[in-house]
Amino acid sequence: MLLARENGFCFGVKKAVELTEAAAETGRPVHNLGQVVHNPKISQRLAARGVKIINDPADAAEGIVVIRAHGVPPKVREQIEQRGLECIDATCSLVLRAQRFTKQLADEGYTVILLGTPDHPEVVGLVAYAGDNYRIVETEEQWKKLPKMKRAGVVSQSTQPPWAFTALVAHVATIAQEMKVYNTVCPVTVKRQVAASELAEQVKTIIVVGGKNSANTRELVNLARMQGRDAYHIEDAKELQPSWVRGQERVGLIGGCSTPMDTLIEVKERIEALGSTEPVPA
Template identity: 40%
Template sequence: MTPRIEIARHAGVCYGVERALELAHRAGADALPPVHTLGPLIHNPRVVNELEEAGVQMANRLEDIPAGAVIIRAHGVAPAVEDEARERGLSVLDATCPYVKKVHVAAERLRAAGYQVIVVGEAGHAEVEGIMGHAGEGAVVVSGREDLDGLKLAPKVGVVVQTTQTDERLAAVVSALLPRTREVRVVNTICKATHERQESAAELAARADVMVVIGGRNSGNTRRLAQICAAACPRTYHIESADEIDPSWFVDAELVGVTAGASTPERHIREVIDRIGR
């Protein structure tokens, strides 16, 4: 018997990613001089390959872009990176997600007001690296309250958050900070789209026999969706494409829930649903 398939109320590509993709495709179609993204435009390998086919290449370093236009990816960059691109004579097309830009502004304001900036997020993640470039000297990345152990804190601490983090992780860090410093100022920069996807995924996973989470394995927000789903539904599978689906996953399942990360286009979701329904 074919199981019933239900898509999470909020799933798939968000506004910031959609905006970045439109900018990149437009740049490729306009036949500009060579167009490159600095790093993957978004964390979805399939989409990055599709962009390359459309004439938008990826470069990991500015040194690898001899001329033309460079697209600042949705995760944003530190100010010094954009300055260097202009110094090299490159045209800069900024695809930074507007919600990520809000984190940059919040970090800059906290720094200017004399706060030591704490960034709650994944060290080394592209978005976090960009935020750190705006947060100033003394800024620190923490992924959880345990990272605060032994950390020297200023009397005034300001907190911003990687847009794809959870409210629970932010709350845990803030509660650990409060007894250890004189003043804590928190700017909750978690993206509404992230919160909606996490909440609706959890609701569906609590009812489903099987959950399928679609999106890049290098995508932090997709991995968190998979973690949230697995906590409620042990039969949770994180895939990048419909080709990875194993029919044995759905044996005896009455309800299969489907959700997708914020970098997953609608057509990728439809491919998975079609494959499950065969």
């Protein structure tokens, strides 16, 4: 079995989890506004410490609200403060940077073109900085339909693949008289994607571990499939099907940026057990 050379939490996820854990230590009611990071194991671990997930600041009567790594629109932060709740901001510094650039483009009069998934929380936060004049695109089919424009400013959701960002920028150069580009693709996810590609070159089957709603994890699955590999996306060892790994000479294993190492190690042990001739525990 081959483990990718990049694994474990990225610094943004690590910070968000640590800030929530530290808040829980205070003994006050602690709320995560949405999943603090897109991983069910982390949510369960925090729930065991009394942390509740809410979807709206109005759902917190008292205590602390932790803003997720993906960030929120400014009005949500205002709502938290207006309700007299303590706000701990766990927005990743790279997402804050993307929010700053998005606002700057809007303030300078550019039509903001955002590469991202429209309902992803990070994108919901980013467009709140984009003023009234913005477009969200996720696929080539969508960006090919963009109209000609005078001034286009391009930014990206952090977990979008760099090749898609490059292709979008190349296309916008053909439809805009003036363009400004801020590359806000997260370098940590790029490194993880490179590691997934390297892994795909060496194996036929790849197991990708991470939240089903984790954009960066799903991107690893896409990449492996684009390289013609059998890629399976699971959240924990229980989901692993023996038929995926039995008889395989080597199986690749990689986790998303919000996948805890202990979950990855459980999956690794399960793959090894399934590959052995010993009886496998249920």
